[in-house]
Amino acid sequence: MSHTPDYYIAPPCHEPLQILRETAGFWVVSKPSGLLSVPGRAPENQDSVITRLQALSGEAWAVHRLDMDTSGLLVVARNKASLSALSRQFQQRSVSKLYQALVFGLPEAEEGTIELPLICDWPNRPRQKVDWQQGKPSLTHWRVLARDPGRHCSLLALTPVTGRSHQLRVHLAEIGHPILGCRFYGHGDSIAAAERLMLHAGQLAFDDPEQGGRVETHCDSGFGDRLAS
Numbered sequence: 001m002s003h004t005p006d007y008y009i010a011p012p013c014h015e016p017l018q019i020l021r022e023t024a025g026f027w028v029v030s031k032p033s034g035l036l037s038v039p040g041r042a043p044e045n046q047d048s049v050i051t052r053l054q055a056l057s058g059e060a061w062a063v064h065r066l067d068m069d070t071s072g073l074l075v076v077a078r079n080k081a082s083l084s085a086l087s088r089q090f091q092q093r094s095v096s097k098l099y100q101a102l103v104f105g106l107p108e109a110e111e112g113t114i115e116l117p118l119i120c121d122w123p124n125r126p127r128q129k130v131d132w133q134q135g136k137p138s139l140t141h142w143r144v145l146a147r148d149p150g151r152h153c154s155l156l157a158l159t160p161v162t163g164r165s166h167q168l169r170v171h172l173a174e175i176g177h178p179i180l181g182c183r184f185y186g187h188g189d190s191i192a193a194a195e196r197l198m199l200h201a202g203q204l205a206f207d208d209p210e211q212g213g214r215v216e217t218h219c220d221s222g223f224g225d226r227l228a229s
Contacts, residue, residue: 028215103198
């Protein structure tokens with residue numbers, strides 16, 4: 001029988017939060033791996049992207065989230081009007097997101113699509129699982145950027161069409177290429193291959209809620225430096 005604690009105590013994150021773009025309506029920030037996107041229920045889990053930004057300006061609203069272990073780009077609203085406009089773009093799937101991941105193994109194809117319905121694995125939450133009867137439709141496109149046969153790993157570009165919890169982690173594990181460092185869905189070799197989850201939100205594009213025009217931000221993962229040249 002599995003046991004789920006009342007809450008998880010996140011280890012302290014000493015890495016800085018980088019502000020890459022700032023307007024009167026929003027920030028685009030680069031979140032380090034290990035930092036919560038929003039504060040948790042436990043008093044020990046108050047350090048987060050939102051609380052750090054609130055300490056700077058007094059008002060910060062989460063538009064979307066990244067898992068604690070995932071690094072990369074987040075857009076954070078600075079007022080309720082921007083929150084509403086940006087949230088609508090996510091709901092309408094007009095926001096463009098591109099991730100990079102180091103995965104276990106060497107995919108035979110150069111690109112592909114994963115379409116597997118996902119649902120919360122409730123007794124083992126926050127884990128998710130594939131469920132063909134009750135799962136929500138979930139779609140991911142992937143493309144190989146580089147392979148490292150010596151380390152038996154590959155660098156992939158990932159485009160999540162839907163935004164389910166743990167979608168990229170589960171989808172890649174299901175096709176036999178778990179993300180390195182993923183303790184939820186990996187195996188012994190893939191977990192031991194990295195000191196953190198090797199998943200990074202590297203590109204984010206959306207419409208400026210106040211000025212109009214497309215806002216595009218890039219933030220390199222640095223994962224390619226780990227591969228053999």
